[in-house]
Amino acid sequence: MNWSNTALTAANHEPVSVLVTAIGGAGYGEQILKALRLAGGYRIVGADSSRDCANFARVDHAVTLPKASDPNYVDALLDVAYAFGVDAVFSGCEPELKVVSDQRERLERAGFLAPLNPKSVIDTCMDKRATAQFLDAAGFPHxxxxxxxxxxxxxxxxxxxxxxxxxxxxxxxxxxxxxxxxxxxxxxxxxxxxxxxxxxxxxYVGRPEDEYTVGVLHDLDGDFLNSIAVRRELGGALNAKLRVPNRTGRADLGEDLVISSGFSHGYIGPYPEVTGPCERLAAALGVKGAVNIQCRLVDGVVQVFEINPRLSGTTSLRAMVGYNEPDVLLRRHVLGETVSPRFAYRSARIHRSLVENFVPEEPALNWTWAELKSMFVFLASMTPAQCVL
The missing domain is CATH 3.30.1490.20 (ATP-grasp fold, A domain)
Incomplete structure (x- = not known):
């Protein structure tokens, strides 16, 4: 099917089962969860290291996992994926992304899709020194x-x-x-x-009003699909991690010097003046999957100051305008559908706000990994006759 004039939804197929980790903490794991819920048609297993995760109430099955630093993390991840029969695994925080990237062969051998960039891309982008070296070598302003x-x-x-x-x-x-x-x-x-x-x-370069977070999406074979940008609005306490008066005497930097938080919002659209250079950057980097590029437009030149080799903290905002990256990757690589490059999406202004969650005394948790593992051990000990009974 050609998606260029068709809304990207997942309502007309049998539910694909997806494991999304790190869905608490307002990180990009939560963004993946929101995007999949917006798409519809997915059976979502949500995982987090905290039993008190408010988003457990928003998934079909909830389970706790060890932290990524735990040596048993990948074993636990595979056990949960097997237990719930998932088709794909999305890592929702950078520590887990790094661990899964390093051991991706185990997931692939087990038959689970892990929509990850190549290890070389992840290693380069998660090391800011290596990122700067890449930008230098490839000739991209920074x-x-x-x-x-x-x-x-x-x-x-x-x-x-x-x-x-x-x-x-x-x-x-x-x-x-x-x-x-x-x-x-x-x-x-x-x-x-x-x-x-x-x-x-x-x-520190440019003015806060000229800061963008840019998404470039390739499929997992490396073929370009689309790009999008959020022109950040950094006027509120939620969206600016740090704001200090400009005491440098440089009027070109604006009245205040600002570092954005991870809670971006603002104007969403194609913005070819920034997405074009970022598309070329993603191609040079060898992206296979999603990449998120932080930059400012300074005197008409895109100055890249960070590259995140993963889905973005604005994933759900993008999904709201029809640019649903998790859904597109699942359609392309699990359902085998054709996704046309530069499929249509809308432009919009989207603002975020804080939302309060009522957390019941009895959390919505279904399983802990330890409980699942105990169940596996018990089932493995049973004889065929006991299983029939």
Whole structure:
């Protein structure tokens, strides 16, 4: 079927079973869950490391998993996938994404679709040093950046203002700060324990009103499907992680210097002036799946400051306008449907707000992984005659 003029819904097929992890904590796992619910027609197994996950009330089956740092994490993930007969597994947070990426062969051998980018793409994008090196080598504009590993390195930074962030990881603007002077940079270096861990110092560029989060979607064979952008509105406390008055004297940066939070909202549409360069970047990177590119448009030039090799924290917003990335990937690779490149979607302005969830004393949890494992052990111990009885 040609999707160019058809709404992307999943209502007319037998339910595909999907395991979505890390659905609590307002991360992108929750966004995947929301997008699949908007599509309709999916049987969703939702997993989280917390028994108190409010989103357990929004899935068909709920289960707790160990944290990604647990050596049994992948075993647990496979046990849950087997127990509920899922067709595909979406990792909903970066620590789990990294672990699953490293052991993806186990999921593939077991027959589960894991819509992941190639390991090389994930490793490059989750390391901000490697990201900067890739952008340099491929000739894509980006803010100046330097990795610091000790206080002695601070003299290497002679341009301000700068954004200070972890060199590895740190999605959703975790541990990101702004320094407008060498003194502020030294204070942050001491605060962030520079020396025991490295950090990346990146030039602060552009104005907050020119910041975009851009999604580029390829299928898992690497064929381009579509792109979309959210022009962020960073005026509220929910959407800006950090806002400080601009004391640099540089009017080109605006009145305030702003670092966005992981809760993006704003104007959604094609924005070819930013999606075009990002499409070329995704192709050069070798994307197979979804990639999310953070950038600012500075004097007509896209300046990329971060690449997330995964689905976005704006996945459900995009799905609301007909650009439903999880649904498209499942249709393409589980149902075997044809998805035409540049399928139609709407443009819109979408705003987010906080939503309160009533959490009952008895949570909506169906199973813990430990309970499922005990059941497997019990069933394995039974004789064929006992199974018949």
């Amino acid at each position: 803010p100046r950046s330097v990795e610091l590993s000790s206080l002695d390195d601070l003299d290497r930074v002679d341009w301000f203002p700068v954004v200070v962030k972890p060199a590895v990881g740190g999605g959703g603007s975790v541990d990101c700060h702004i320094a407008q002077t060498p003194r502020e940079l030294r204070y942050l270096a001491e605060l962030l324990d520079l020396g025991n861990r490295s950090m990346l110092v990146q030039e």
